[in-house]
Amino acid sequence: MIFKKIIAAFLVLLSVSAFAQENLIVNTHNRKQVSLNGTWHYIIDPYETGFYDYRYKEKGEKDPEAYWNNPEPHGKTDRKEHGYSDDYTIQVPGDWNSQDDVFKYYEGTVWYQRTFDKPKLDKNERVFLYFGAVNYEAHVYLNGKKLGMHKGGFTPFNFEISQEMLEDEGNFLVVKVDNKRYADEVPTLNTDWWNYGGITRDVKLVITPQNFIQQYAIHLEQSQDIEKSIKRKKFNISGYFKLNGPNTSSEEKITIEIPEIGLKEKVESNASEGSFNFDAKKLELWSPENPKLYEVKFTLGENILTDKIGFRKIEVAGKEVLLNGKKIFMRGISIHEEIAPEARRAKNSADADKLLGWARDLNVNMVRLAHYPHNEYMTRAADSLGILVWSEIPVYWTIDFKNEGVLKKAKKQLDEMIIRDQNRASVIIWSVGNETPVSEARTRFMKSLVMHAKEKDNTRLISAALEVGYNRGKNYIDDPLGEYTDIVSVNEYLGWYGDLPHAKVKSKWETAYNKPLFFSETGAGAKGGFHADKETRWSEEFQEWYFEETLKMMENMPENFMGLSPWILVDFRSPKRNNPKFQEGWNRKGLIDNQGNKKKAFFVLKKYYDEKEKEDQE
Incomplete structure (x- = not known):
């Protein structure tokens, strides 16, 4: 038996080593x-x-x-x-x-x-x-x-x-x-x-040069009291770098500059890597209202690598999410990486501009990039536009939670997502999965991913989109994974997958955790251009009614409710959706149809977001 376990462990290691590659180079754009x-x-x-x-x-x-x-x-x-x-x-x-x-x-x-x-x-x-x-x-x-x-x-x-x-x-x-x-x-x-x-x-x-900066991270030091730092106009910046080259040594130095604020620091490496921590004055913090990006220069020898980087602090304080010390309400929308009018995967900066342009029409301040890391063009554009980002790995539904090899694959994808986008100020949430069914094996698997993400990056919140059971009158969220995530995020479909939209108004929500509550999904299907009375499924009027009732329900949410990202911005292709009249291979929960037309529910949600924005500004 022991011999069999040793062989099994060896096969797992062998399967993972097969995925070995050159260490990832970041910021290839520049x-x-x-x-x-x-x-x-x-x-x-x-x-x-x-x-x-x-x-x-x-x-x-x-x-x-x-x-x-x-x-x-x-x-x-x-x-x-x-x-x-x-x-x-x-x-x-x-x-x-x-x-x-x-x-x-x-x-x-x-x-x-x-x-x-x-x-x-x-x-x-x-x-x-x-x-x-x-x-x-x-x-x-x-x-x-x-x-x-x-x-x-x-x-x-x-x-x-x-x-x-x-x-x-x-x-x-x-x-x-x-x-x-x-x-x-x-x-x-x-x-x-x-x-x-x-x-x-x-x-x-x-x-690249023979010796070059392969990876780096630069951000606000998370331990600082951000309110005091803002008052003093003095911030602490920290980070790390990793070098690649046959001639790197402990005497290697890099220079880090933020010319706009007159910052220039030399940092020593320990052979092929190093870390730094220094003060910066007169720094404007990145936010949706002020998406300030600074040119940051990293110099190694004669080689200069530049990046556009924003500085901000995201944290949880009790039942609230704070951005730069201020409570935020996330006016979000979920997005698939797809250009629906052309029925194809999004692939370039123009596609990112189109998708985020539609999102801005809705007056969002946040997007959930589902259910996998999107193109780097998306996160870079979000940086410039001031749109908060939830980024996710595709641990989805019925992953083999008992398989150690699968866990290693998930961690690898998590690492690659974090390494690529750890300098994007817009990314405030790493998500480790979506709608995973509760079991002891699943919770161990998902907890391991949460802890791994926290170890890799302490400058962002960690979450996962959880499921919820519907009970008339009360919905109690006690998924054991919520003990480990920074915020409790749930996918909510009362009125579409159970009862009708009018049931939402009397629905009450509670969580077992003293943490912020976020609706990572909510929505109903509608075929664009199909009109009927509001009780006719697949009509734009039904979807409109669904969102009207959802937003009424929001008025009675507990005090830890801090935002939502409805499902979904645009209709998207799915081979699971086979109603020959209303779906035809499309998931129809989009607020925009597959021809690019905005459905009636789009304007219901936009009005709500306009009102929430005014409240936040008062």
């Missing part, structure tokens, strides 16, 4: 780079013929019929049973489902291929191949050599290719992309959103 976006070739490979031989064993690296090797024949007698052709091309970034009908429902392997020339480099410069995200499993090959693999459809990864590039001819880049669903993955088999496959975010070559 580094020297070459885009590899654009037209790629593809091969659809549902039987994974290019990966496995006919005995279903992974092909050898030099196997000429492995799809990562160049299939160009050397003579007329050469037998080649695969090839990349200009007749089969696909755009990167982008999901494959929306680019050709043959892909619409496809789940499986697609091989992506393109060539690129080695960029012109200065002496001692290094090159990394960076992917913003690939859904879900990616195996990456360059010139026939495997660089590595990555699992997780919504977080970035990179590999160093400095020594792998060819000097005088095109470099042959191949990515095996597989979006099949599995019970032991994150997310798991069952989700209520479209499983968009492909290289869905930017691909680029990131060019």
Whole structure:
């Protein structure tokens, strides 16, 4: 028995080590780079013929019929049973489902291929191949050599290719992309959103000096009394940095500057990393009303890396959430990373502007980015616009909570989300999951994620979207996970999944925890343009009635109620939604329909948010 346990533990470690990659480089937006976006070739490979031989064993690296090797024949007698052709091309970034009908429902392997020339480099410069995200499993090959693999459809990864590039001819880049669903993955088999496959975010070559700043965080020191700091106009800033390079030493120093306030500090490293803590005067704090961003410069040798960073403090005090020492009410909305009028995954800054523009039309001060980390364009735009962000990993519904390997995968995605966006002032909540059914195994699993997030980042709140049982007259929230999260967040659908909207008015809410209460979801479906009386389901009038009754219920919420993010901004595609008249493969809970038209309920919620904003300003 002991031997079996040792073997099982070894297999878990082995499975996790298979996901090893170069340590993640942050802030690629402001580094020297070459885009590899654009037209790629593809091969659809549902039987994974290019990966496995006919005995279903992974092909050898030099196997000429492995799809990562160049299939160009050397003579007329050469037998080649695969090839990349200009007749089969696909755009990167982008999901494959929306680019050709043959892909619409496809789940499986697609091989992506393109060539690129080695960029012109200065002496001692290094090159990394960076992917913003690939859904879900990616195996990456360059010139026939495997660089590595990555699992997780919504977080970035990179590999160093400095020594792998060819000097005088095109470099042959191949990515095996597989979006099949599995019970032991994150997310798991069952989700209520479209499983968009492909290289869905930017691909680029990131060019760095020999020694460079790979990661960093800079923020207000959380232990300071923020009200005293504001009064004295003197703040404490802290953070860390991590260096990458063969020649880093304990004598390495970096300079941190915020030119606008005259701050310039030199910080020593301990070999490849370091931390800092210093005072800053005349600092304007970031908030939705004043989304102040400062140019911050990090200098290592002759290399300067810049970023736009806001400084703020988010915390819980009893039953309230405080931003820079002031109580806030979060006027939120949930968003999927999808451009509904084009039925595709959002992929660039224009898409982020469109989604957040619709959210601003609603007069929100907060968005819940569901149910996975969204593109970095979203969080950077939110920084500039002054929109608070809830960012989440796809621990969704029926994850295998007893599986240690699944927990390690979830923690890895959590790490990659935090590392990428830890310098975005807009992100105030890390969420570790959505609607996970209560059990001892689940609570241990989720508690582990909460504690892991707190260990990685103490500058944000940690939460998860919980479910609630509906009882006539009283809804008592006592999910054991609420003991560990900073705020108690629940998804509430009384009036849609149980009774009718009029039941909301008499509904009473209580929690077992002396913590802020947040409605992470609430909503009802409506087919845009379908009108009837308010009791007719799927009509805009029913959805309007639902929100009217929901907002009446808000008037009698307990004093710890501090906001909501209704479900959802825009209709989104889901293969679970199969009413042939009203859904047609779309989740219709959007306040905006899939053609971009605002439904009647949109204006009900906007009026409420306008009124809440006035109250907060008084």
